[in-house]
Amino acid sequence: MSDWPVTHSPLPRRRPRALSPLREHLRDTFWFAPTAAMVGVFVVWWVAQELDAALVRTLRDEGDHDTLAELVRFADDAKTVVSAVGSAMMTFIGVVFSISLVAVQMAGGQFTPRVVRLFVRSRITKATFAVFLATFVLTLLVLTSYDSTPDPRDITSVPIVQSALTLVMVALSLLLFVMYVNATLRLMRVGHVIARIAEESFRVAALMPAPVHGTTPRGPGGNAEGPLGPVTAWVAHDGRAGVLRDVHTARLVRVARAHGVVLRLVPRIGDFLVPGTPVLAVHGGQAPPRRALRYALSVGVERTFHQDLGFGLRQLSDIALRALSSAVNDPTTAVQALDRVVQILAALSRRPLDAVVHRDRRGVPRLVQPVPGWTELVDLGFAEVRACGAGAPQVTRRMLAGLDDLLLLAPPERREPLLRHRELLRQAVERAAPSPADRAFALRPDRQGIG
Known part of the structure; x- marks a missing residue:
């Protein structure tokens, strides 16, 4: 039997399609x-x-x-x-x-x-x-x-x-x-664009295999603790430089099973790869030959939704930042983006993150793939918007309401980043608002911003 824990996701699950x-x-x-x-x-x-x-x-x-x-x-x-x-x-x-x-x-x-x-x-x-x-x-x-x-x-x-x-x-x-x-x-229309981004994000999350803890990737020279055991070999990237867009998980699982090893992906989907940097850590044996790993990783010029869990939050943050710029000055659009940020984080609030495991037909772990952790996703959704929207009461009120909702949904061990962002938002508003009345108004939670 495997030592890997079995976890369940609150998201709707479908059978993952093989990567093409x-x-x-x-x-x-x-x-x-x-x-x-x-x-x-x-x-x-x-x-x-x-x-x-x-x-x-x-x-x-x-x-x-x-x-x-x-x-x-x-x-x-x-x-x-x-x-x-x-x-x-x-x-x-x-x-x-x-x-x-x-x-x-x-x-x-x-x-x-x-x-x-x-x-x-x-x-x-x-x-x-x-x-x-x-x-x-x-x-x-x-x-x-x-x-x-x-x-x-x-x-x-x-x-x-x-x-x-x-x-x-x-x-x-x-x-x-x-x-x-x-x-x-x-x-x-911005509302439909934001809804499409959220829909793609949910599709990526629903097709992910059951994540596991205890497999945080480490760089060269480090050993992964837990069920993986020590690193026995490294595989470097020998293709062109670019963004890691897709991982052919089925191919890597077959290769790992054929060679009796466990492969651990070092970069995350969306990372920029430079030739010569390590992309796979091998546990339990020698590195598979290069020809067996051909076409296992897809590198392109930009990120895609296909396997990138954080790309949706990245786009929503970009839309909110563009709306809060002095050239556009549209806080209502930023509030619409925050609505979807809160929706995505709420769906992921009880889902195990950090890494996912891919098994072969016998249930043996063969590939460990890193994914963004809860703290990273919360930072991605709120950090930049908080810094740019501290002077917009509509944005601060919506962000406070979203953080309060997430504090109700998230388990106790995941409340720390939410509380941290809430405190940082309070400090930013105190610096931006000139009077106590303005600060009190900007720090009043409101799901519509200024409803």
Whole structure:
């Protein structure tokens, strides 16, 4: 039996999906969906062309030239519509997405540049762009299918199915355009952006395995106490410099099991890695070969939500700091961000943190991964906002109410950082408020700030 304690999380639990760095990479890019749509429309057009050819052959074999002539006239009428759609679609795409890029730029400047990822990862945005391009490509392909032979008896193909398919794509484009405008306007509203950030944070927390205590990572030269035993080898990072975005936990668990060792990740998700620094500590044996650890760590230029527990709080703090700057001066937005900070911390208040363990199929621990601790998460959510918002009574009142709520929810051993921030906030308000009446007003808890 393992010495690791079994813990339970108050968050809704789902079976964690296996990490797919490729899937996350494709979600962070904008080229894959349009490219796949254009390739798919070629296949659909080829099938439609074969159906049109089969329809013409059937009518010619049956000698039904009158019906064939009617189809030719219908196709000629549809050709006008197809030509108009083809000429207007690219102009429409350019205008719509030029305006969208301006909206994204404005949102990034108003909230934080890190929220631009919400626009890039938006499924409706990618679907709209993909369908627009696919409709344009389809119109070009359909126009090439028209037969210039004037005699219906010599016609080999009449693009009836293709023309109907084009009209369906136009209708789908209009529907997606309406949905896209609605989704874009929602993402330009700070309340919806903050709600999306909180939703992503809850998804990360819900997919985390059961955390354990007693496995705090240490640097080179130190030994981890407890069930891991001493460090027997180190594995250094030999890739490019960048932010640690993902860890292929399933691969590392398989490698550790195959070599009979326990691997401990030294950096946390979101740390910046420099080539040559240690990334894995090996306990109980020799380090696995480099080829076995290939593609186990994903390094990129910026943090992502995929496995980063603190990234949501980081973005909420950035939004609050931007709102409290002298250039923006919008404390109400800071209060909205604090609402979600308190919500996230309340969900994590009784959840074991500091490190999580990944086991193999036999239940043997194989990979220990560090995650932010409770004190670090509380500091991330409140420290910078407290320093910048001490002069805004709306912010201080909301922060005090949030700290009081968390003090009611958190277990006794986790109240120290909350009490510390409450005292630091009181001191900051005393320095910022000129009179006792102003200080008393700013230190009165209020869940709406100034409700």
